[in-house]
Each structure stands twice: as C-alpha cells, then as structure tokens.
Amino acid sequence: MSDLDLDNLLGAEDDEGPRRRSRNSRTSRSRSRRRQRRQRRKGFAAFLLAMIIIVGVVGAGGYFGFTWIRGLTIPKDYTGQGTGEVIVTIKPGQSATEVAQTLVDQGVVASERAFVNAIGAAGKSASLQPGEYKLRKGMAAVNAIPLLDPERRLKTTLTLREGLRLSQVLEQLSTATGRPVREFQRAAKNGKELGLPAYAKGKLEGFAFPATYEVSPRTPPDELLSGMVERFDHAAEEADLVAGARRVGLTPLQVVTVASIVQAESGRYEDMPKVARVIYNRLNRTPPMLLQMDSTVMYGLGEYGIAATHEQLKSKSPYNTYARAGLPPGPIGNPGDHALEAALNPADGPWLFFVTVDPKKKITKFTDSESEFLQLVEDFNRSQDGG
Incomplete structure (x- = not known):
C-alpha cells in the first residue's frame, strides 16, 4: 500500500470521527433532557401529593374544629318524643x-x-x-x-289557712287547678252533693275545713269541696261537736259560727279560749249585750279589715252585730281545730271586752271594765295613727 493510500485511509477515518462525536453528543443531550423531564414529573407528583395531604389535614382539622365549635354553640339534645x-x-x-x-x-x-x-x-x-x-x-x-x-298537672299541693272565707277558698282552688272559679261557686251551692251535715243548712261557709290538700285540674270541683267537708266531719268528731254544743247551750251550727268569730278575732291560739269566753259572757248577760264584733260587720259588707269605720257600722246587714242582737246567721269564715276547741271549751273569766292593742305583735288585752276598754281603744287608735 502506498503512502498516499495510507494517508487517504487515515484521512477518511479522521473525517468520520467528528461526525461520530456529534451524534454521540446529541444522544447525550437528549438523554439528559429526558432525565430532567422525568425528574420534573416526579417533583410535580411529589408536590401534588404533598398538597393533597396538606389539604386533607387542613380539611380534617376544619371539620373537627367546626364540630367542636358547633358542640359549644348547639347544646346536646335528644330527638323524638322519648x-x-x-x-x-x-x-x-x-x-x-x-x-x-x-x-x-x-x-x-x-x-x-x-x-x-x-x-x-x-x-x-x-x-x-x-x-x-x-x-x-x-x-x-x-x-x-x-x-x-x-x-x-297531675296534682299540686294547696294549703288553705285557717279563717279564710269561702269566697277566698274558691278563688285559691281556681288558681291551683286552673279551673274557672264559677265552677267551684256552682259546686259550693249543692250542699247535699257535698255531704254537708244537716245542721249546716246547705251552706258550705264554715265547713270547708282549712288544711293541706292535693288538688288536680282533672278532679271535679264538687269532689274537691266534698273532701274538705270530710275533713271538717273528722275534726267535728274529734272535738265531739254535737255533744259539746249541747253542753254550751248552742246548736252545732251556732258553735261553728262562734268558732269562726273566734278565728277571725284572735291573734294567737292562746287568746282563742278568752275570746270565746267574751262572746259567751255577752250572750248570757241579762239582758244580753250586743256582740259588737268588727269581723262580722266586715263579712256582711264583703270587705276586709280589723276595725270597722263609723260608716260601716251603719250597715243593714244581718251580720252587723253592733246593730243586731245575738249571733250572726252563720259562720263568717272557716275555722280550724283550735277555734272549734275554744268555742266548745271557753276559758273561765269575767271578761266582756277585748282589744288587739298591737296587731303586728298580735297582742290582745281583755277586761270586764268598760272604762278600761275605752282606754284600750284609745291606745289602739293612737298606735294606728303612729302616735
């Protein structure tokens, strides 16, 4: 082979070398770009996954936070009728x-x-x-x-205090049961159905015994009132009312009437037998004295108070014991055990007068002297005037 041929051969090889290097370079750059694209895709996927996780965490936190706040603002409650x-x-x-x-x-x-x-x-x-x-x-x-x-309401407790008038009793029953008062007024007129004793003469005043009762809106008015009459019957039996009335020379109705006055005029239980004695001493005088009880006058007028005015004392009512002799025609309220006992067993004493000289402290003084009585009245009037 000649030198020329060898040179040509080597030259041919040199010419081919750059072309090969160029192709290799392009291949390398292509591979690099593919790797970068793969890395970018992996990075985006990782970023997307991270965002999904973050959103999920925030969302879950928001839900539980909302639930927690909702639990604070909306109270726990059941559903349905139970x-x-x-x-x-x-x-x-x-x-x-x-x-x-x-x-x-x-x-x-x-x-x-x-x-x-x-x-x-x-x-x-x-x-x-x-x-x-x-x-x-x-x-x-x-x-x-x-x-x-x-x-x-199934039932409620009602305490009727001693001395209430029948009109007050009926009003309290109406309030406690929610029934109209007229239903009780209508029932109160039917004495036979209520089981009143014969000597009551069909009138409930004085026989609606003061006590604590369980009442219900569903209980008929006549049933409630008859229950009070039963309580009176029990108290009358305990006090031996009928026999005791004969002993003091009165009818059972008159004894209940005396008891109702005693109840209205007495400030304390211990005064009741003395008040009863004043009533009997006045009735038994010869000639009998007028009872002159302010409580009976006020009852006849349908008014309340402890001292009647001069104008009120002019009342034509049969309950005006300043103008009419003897006992009023019937009870002026509903007496309790103590008043009934006092009416049947009055204290011993000569008293003809009494004055509640201090109503606030419930202090009552008794006397058989008219002059002393007038002095007590003056003391009472001064206390009322603030003097």
Missing part, C-alpha cells in the same frame, strides 16, 4: 333553669341549655307552675314543653 314514663315535680318558686336541671337528672332532656333555649323560644319560661307532670325519657327539649302546661 319513651317510657317519668313523673316530674316542679316545686314552688323554681326557675326554668332549676326545672331544666330536674329534667336532666331524671333523664327527660339531654341538657339544661337545650331545655332553657326551647322554653325561651316558646315564650313560656314564666308559665311553669308547681305540681306533678307526666313526661317521657329521652325527649327532645322542644317536645317536653307542651307536657309541662299547667293544664296537664
């Missing part, structure tokens, strides 16, 4: 919050706030009345409200 039966007692003077606590304690509602909110929204917070109510366990607070309507 099941079973629960008797709930509302005591006198309890507020809506106190009633709510009672309902929670007995499993009726889920939370105090649920009930307070519900009854406030219904505008019935002030309508809660003492008594017993039938509810259910696990009730939605809003469903418990209608069952606490006063008309749905």
Whole structure:
C-alpha cells in the first residue's frame, strides 16, 4: 500500500470521527433532557401529593374544629318524643333553669341549655307552675314543653289557712287547678252533693275545713269541696261537736259560727279560749249585750279589715252585730281545730271586752271594765295613727 493510500485511509477515518462525536453528543443531550423531564414529573407528583395531604389535614382539622365549635354553640339534645314514663315535680318558686336541671337528672332532656333555649323560644319560661307532670325519657327539649302546661298537672299541693272565707277558698282552688272559679261557686251551692251535715243548712261557709290538700285540674270541683267537708266531719268528731254544743247551750251550727268569730278575732291560739269566753259572757248577760264584733260587720259588707269605720257600722246587714242582737246567721269564715276547741271549751273569766292593742305583735288585752276598754281603744287608735 502506498503512502498516499495510507494517508487517504487515515484521512477518511479522521473525517468520520467528528461526525461520530456529534451524534454521540446529541444522544447525550437528549438523554439528559429526558432525565430532567422525568425528574420534573416526579417533583410535580411529589408536590401534588404533598398538597393533597396538606389539604386533607387542613380539611380534617376544619371539620373537627367546626364540630367542636358547633358542640359549644348547639347544646346536646335528644330527638323524638322519648319513651317510657317519668313523673316530674316542679316545686314552688323554681326557675326554668332549676326545672331544666330536674329534667336532666331524671333523664327527660339531654341538657339544661337545650331545655332553657326551647322554653325561651316558646315564650313560656314564666308559665311553669308547681305540681306533678307526666313526661317521657329521652325527649327532645322542644317536645317536653307542651307536657309541662299547667293544664296537664297531675296534682299540686294547696294549703288553705285557717279563717279564710269561702269566697277566698274558691278563688285559691281556681288558681291551683286552673279551673274557672264559677265552677267551684256552682259546686259550693249543692250542699247535699257535698255531704254537708244537716245542721249546716246547705251552706258550705264554715265547713270547708282549712288544711293541706292535693288538688288536680282533672278532679271535679264538687269532689274537691266534698273532701274538705270530710275533713271538717273528722275534726267535728274529734272535738265531739254535737255533744259539746249541747253542753254550751248552742246548736252545732251556732258553735261553728262562734268558732269562726273566734278565728277571725284572735291573734294567737292562746287568746282563742278568752275570746270565746267574751262572746259567751255577752250572750248570757241579762239582758244580753250586743256582740259588737268588727269581723262580722266586715263579712256582711264583703270587705276586709280589723276595725270597722263609723260608716260601716251603719250597715243593714244581718251580720252587723253592733246593730243586731245575738249571733250572726252563720259562720263568717272557716275555722280550724283550735277555734272549734275554744268555742266548745271557753276559758273561765269575767271578761266582756277585748282589744288587739298591737296587731303586728298580735297582742290582745281583755277586761270586764268598760272604762278600761275605752282606754284600750284609745291606745289602739293612737298606735294606728303612729302616735
């Protein structure tokens, strides 16, 4: 082979070398770009995954945060009408919050706030009345409200104090039961149905015995009133009223009438036998003295007070014992045990007068002297005038 041929051969190889290097370079750059694209795709995927995780965490936190806040603002409550039966007692003077606590304690509602909110929204917070109510366990607070309507009370306790007039008794029964007072007035006129003793002459005044009773809106008025007459019968039997009336020379009705005056005029139990003695001493005088009891005058006028005015003393009522001799035609209120006992067993003494000189302290003084009586009246008038 000649030198020329060798040079040509080597030259051919040199010419081919750059072309090969150029192709290799392009291949390398292509591979690098592919690697970069793969890395970018992996980075984007990682970023996307990270964002998904972050959004998920934030979302979950927001949900639980919302749930937590919602739990603070919306009180725990049951749903539906509840099941079973629960008797709930509302005591006198309890507020809506106190009633709510009672309902929670007995499993009726889920939370105090649920009930307070519900009854406030219904505008019935002030309508809660003492008594017993039938509810259910696990009730939605809003469903418990209608069952606490006063008309749905099972029973409530009513204490009738001694000396109340029948009109006051009927008004208190009406208030306690939610029934119209006219229903009790109508029932009070039916003495036979109430079981009044024959000597009552069909009139309930004096025989609606003062005591504590359980009353219910569902109990008929005549049943409630007849229960009071039964209590009177028991008290009369204990006091041996009929035989005792013969002993003091009066009828049983007159004894009850005396007892009602004693009840109205006495400030303290210990004064009752003395007041009864004043009544009997006046009735038994020869000639008899007028009783002159302010309480009977006020009853006949349908008014209240401890001292009748000069104008009131001019009343034409048969209960005006300043103008009419003897006892009034019937009781002026409903006496209790102590007054009945005093009417049957008056104290021994010559007294013809008494004056409650200090009504606030319930201090009554007794005398058989008219001059001393007039002085006591002056003392009373000065105390009333603030002198």
